[in-house]
Amino acid sequence: MTLTFKKNLVTKMLLCLGGVVFLSGCVNDQSDKKYNDTVDIPVNQEMIAELTSPPFVPTPVGKRMAKKLIVDLEIQEREGEMTGGVKYVYWTFGGTVPGSFIRTRVGDEVEFHLKNHPDNKLPHNIDLHAVNGPGGGAESSFVAPGHEKVFSFKVLNPGLYVYHCATAPVGMHIANGMYGLILVEPEGGLEPVDKEYYIMQGDFYTEGKYGERGLQAFDMQKAINETPDYVVFNGHVGAMTGDNALTAKVGEKIRLFVGNGGPGLVSSFHVIGEIFDKVHIEGGSMINENVQTTMIPAGGAAIVEFRVDVPGTFILVDHSIFRAFNKGALAMLKVEGEENKAIYSGEIRDGIYLPEGGAIQSMPTDGVKKEKEEVKAFTFEERMKFGKDKFTATCVACHQANGQGIPGAFPPLAKSDYLNADVNRAIDIVLHGKTGEITVNGKKYNSVMTAQALSDEDVTNVLTYVYNSWGNSKKEVTPEMVQAVRNK
Amino acid sequence: MKLFNTALFLVSTLLFCKVTAQNNEMATVKGGVYLPLYGTADKTVKVDSFMMDVYPVTNADFLKFVKENPLWKKSNIKRLFADESYLTKWTTDENFSGLPNAPATNVSWFAAKKYCECQGKRLPKMDEWEYAAMANENVPDARKVESYNQYILNWYETPKTFNKTVGSTFKNYWGIYDLHGLVWEWTQDFNTVLISGESRKDVDKDSNLFCGSAAIGASDLMNYAAFMRYAFRGSMKARYSSQNLGFRCAKNLEN
Numbered sequence: 001m002t003l004t005f006k007k008n009l010v011t012k013m014l015l016c017l018g019g020v021v022f023l024s025g026c027v028n029d030q031s032d033k034k035y036n037d038t039v040d041i042p043v044n045q046e047m048i049a050e051l052t053s054p055p056f057v058p059t060p061v062g063k064r065m066a067k068k069l070i071v072d073l074e075i076q077e078r079e080g081e082m083t084g085g086v087k088y089v090y091w092t093f094g095g096t097v098p099g100s101f102i103r104t105r106v107g108d109e110v111e112f113h114l115k116n117h118p119d120n121k122l123p124h125n126i127d128l129h130a131v132n133g134p135g136g137g138a139e140s141s142f143v144a145p146g147h148e149k150v151f152s153f154k155v156l157n158p159g160l161y162v163y164h165c166a167t168a169p170v171g172m173h174i175a176n177g178m179y180g181l182i183l184v185e186p187e188g189g190l191e192p193v194d195k196e197y198y199i200m201q202g203d204f205y206t207e208g209k210y211g212e213r214g215l216q217a218f219d220m221q222k223a224i225n226e227t228p229d230y231v232v233f234n235g236h237v238g239a240m241t242g243d244n245a246l247t248a249k250v251g252e253k254i255r256l257f258v259g260n261g262g263p264g265l266v267s268s269f270h271v272i273g274e275i276f277d278k279v280h281i282e283g284g285s286m287i288n289e290n291v292q293t294t295m296i297p298a299g300g301a302a303i304v305e306f307r308v309d310v311p312g313t314f315i316l317v318d319h320s321i322f323r324a325f326n327k328g329a330l331a332m333l334k335v336e337g338e339e340n341k342a343i344y345s346g347e348i349r350d351g352i353y354l355p356e357g358g359a360i361q362s363m364p365t366d367g368v369k370k371e372k373e374e375v376k377a378f379t380f381e382e383r384m385k386f387g388k389d390k391f392t393a394t395c396v397a398c399h400q401a402n403g404q405g406i407p408g409a410f411p412p413l414a415k416s417d418y419l420n421a422d423v424n425r426a427i428d429i430v431l432h433g434k435t436g437e438i439t440v441n442g443k444k445y446n447s448v449m450t451a452q453a454l455s456d457e458d459v460t461n462v463l464t465y466v467y468n469s470w471g472n473s474k475k476e477v478t479p480e481m482v483q484a485v486r487n488k
Numbered sequence: 489m490k491l492f493n494t495a496l497f498l499v500s501t502l503l504f505c506k507v508t509a510q511n512n513e514m515a516t517v518k519g520g521v522y523l524p525l526y527g528t529a530d531k532t533v534k535v536d537s538f539m540m541d542v543y544p545v546t547n548a549d550f551l552k553f554v555k556e557n558p559l560w561k562k563s564n565i566k567r568l569f570a571d572e573s574y575l576t577k578w579t580t581d582e583n584f585s586g587l588p589n590a591p592a593t594n595v596s597w598f599a600a601k602k603y604c605e606c607q608g609k610r611l612p613k614m615d616e617w618e619y620a621a622m623a624n625e626n627v628p629d630a631r632k633v634e635s636y637n638q639y640i641l642n643w644y645e646t647p648k649t650f651n652k653t654v655g656s657t658f659k660n661y662w663g664i665y666d667l668h669g670l671v672w673e674w675t676q677d678f679n680t681v682l683i684s685g686e687s688r689k690d691v692d693k694d695s696n697l698f699c700g701s702a703a704i705g706a707s708d709l710m711n712y713a714a715f716m717r718y719a720f721r722g723s724m725k726a727r728y729s730s731q732n733l734g735f736r737c738a739k740n741l742e743n
Contacts, residue, residue: 077645079647118573119647119732121672121732122644122716122719123719123722143723144720144724144725144728145730146576167719168715169712169715169716176645217638217641220637220712221634
């Protein structure tokens with residue numbers, strides 16, 4: 001009896017030892033061995049996946065081996081801000097639009113836990129384009145509010161993939177923000193870079209037009225017509241501008257994981273003032289070099305890489321350019337460091353060139369059509385608040401968040417002698433536009449500002465905000481003053 | 489023998505319950521023929537005249553029910569009939585959260601069915617529910633009215649409407665309140681139209697589900713709204729319950 005027991009013990013110990021040897025053999029094996037078929041890559045150990053909110057991405061996989069990766073993603077239906085004063089109910093993977101970034105490597109076995117928050121009203125699911133299987137997981141992940149679904153898949157193909165909700169009506173779920181990116185790195189990981197960011201474009205369809213205040217409902221008809229009011233990066237206007245801008249230092253190598261959730265539009269992704277050294281076309285394995293603008297299909301992605309050589313603010317846009325300046329598809333990358341005049345001289349000479357003639361360009365107005373009663377400001381505080389929202393929605397692209405302007409191109413509004421000298425002139429410029437040379441704070445500007453299609457109330461608010469910010473004269477503008485200039 | 493007794497006990501406790509009429513007014517819905525989302529043009533559905541509760545069952549109503557039928561209390565409920573989310577926001581067996589006249593939610597299908605039986609009623613059939621819910625304030629079938637569909641879609645997007653009191657939305661053509669605007673509602677045969685949740689697959693499997701998808705305008709919106717209801721129902725099981733899911737009762741029209 002005792003003997004048998006001991007024998008058993010010995011056998012067990014031996015087995016154990018063998019197991020260890022075998023296991024470590026396995027480990028050594030994996031780092032050396034190349035698998036022709038990624039299905040055969042063995043996994044060892046479990047790991048909770050690091051998930052990040054945009055614009056950040058999780059730690060690169062580096063040289064780690066394939067693992068069982070637990071992804072825990074919660075669906076939340078929540079109200080957020082589309083732009084100043086405009087609210088929207090977003091449906092999200094992980095509380096953000098786009099959803100949390102998932103980073104894997106080929107051979108990983110992903111155990112996906114999809115949780116639908118009990119307060120949510122709707123069932124949801126997830127279709128990951130990185131999955132080989134029916135519906136990309138959608139069928140197995142259909143989850144009622146207050147429930148959790150678990151399914152697993154092995155990632156076989158390296159690349160950058162979109163995931164999204166595929167519950168009926170699919171278009172509406174995507175239009176409300178239910179998309180994100182999952183990256184599958186090749187064996188050994190992507191080549192290291194200095195900075196990585198996560199950007200995803202999406203189009204939004206609201207009942208009111210761009211900038212109309214209040215909680216805006218989703219407009220199905222506009223979605224069907226594919227006429228969005230907002231085209232934005234990372235879920236709302238200004239997600240990556242001003243204080244939230246992406247940052248880098250001169251000489252750094254940048255990698256952007258760029259996706260397009262759609263639902264309707266295709267993106268012509270471009271960084272003003274940069275050339276992509278490398279683009280993984282459509283997020284796949286083919287690499288193109290020296291690219292100005294790369295096309296990102298709805299439900300597709302691209303990895304772009306470039307080195308920033310000179311300091312300055314680089315603007316990321318959808319080069320279908322009205323989307324950038326009128327619908328929100330604009331982000332900023334601020335680069336700090338030493339100038340390099342050999343690469344970029346700065347301004348040498350400036351003269352005006354107006355192929356459309358000197359006439360002031362104006363924006364189309366809707367004529368007499370007035371859909372909703374405008375929300376009016378009653379107090380100075382409200383004027384400032386509404387004015388700031390309008391400034392953020394309309395003026396910030398040129399005059400910048402703190403009214404500093406862009407040297408050589410757009411005059412500053414902060415501590416501006418030109419602005420403070422004549423309020424009626426300022427009103428007139430906002431109403432009717434301005435073209436030709438002016439001198440602001442001793443510097444000459446020769447540019448064009450288009451006439452703005454703003455109501456008297458809007459003009460009052462935005463100018464009150466401008467005059468009472470950034471060291472200006474604190475003049476208060478009234479609707480009567482605006483009306484007087486308009487009727488002149 | 490013992491087994492038989494136990495079985496008898498179980499059956500009897502499940503079959504019989506205290507019948508206390510609660511002051512739930514009912515409205516008569518005049519029957520007719522309608523084309524459901526899942527139907528084709530030649531497959532309309534006939535709905536007989538029936539009666540339906542004017543309001544969804546409230547927290548106060550449901551509290552009365554569990555007091556009289558303790559087997560359905562939060563702590564007594566059999567897991568077969570309700571999962572862990574059953575009355576999840578109730579702090580104790582006899583203490584609901586939220587307003588007394590807000591709709592009772594986090595109730596499983598079994599519990600809802602039982603409740604109605606105890607009132608001498610039943611859950612509405614899905615076709616009955618859909619038929620009654622086609623009505624807006626003025627017409628029995630408002631499914632082609634754009635503003636009506638937009639109203640429903642907007643509601644689907646508004647969070648936390650389960651906190652509102654019953655009767656706070658509009659009174660429809662039949663005199664029934666809150667079919668849209670507060671909570672989803674259980675129906676007797678909620679899972680008979682199968683939506684896998686993979687909507688594109690549903691297109692292949694049962695093209696009838698997309699019968700109107702080629703149409704433009706209002707009918708598209710109509711389908712979108714209905715689709716979300718069917719998708720929601722498809723995601724539920726009889727023992728599930730949800731914060732946004734309540735119920736009301738119906739019964740056959742007495743002659």
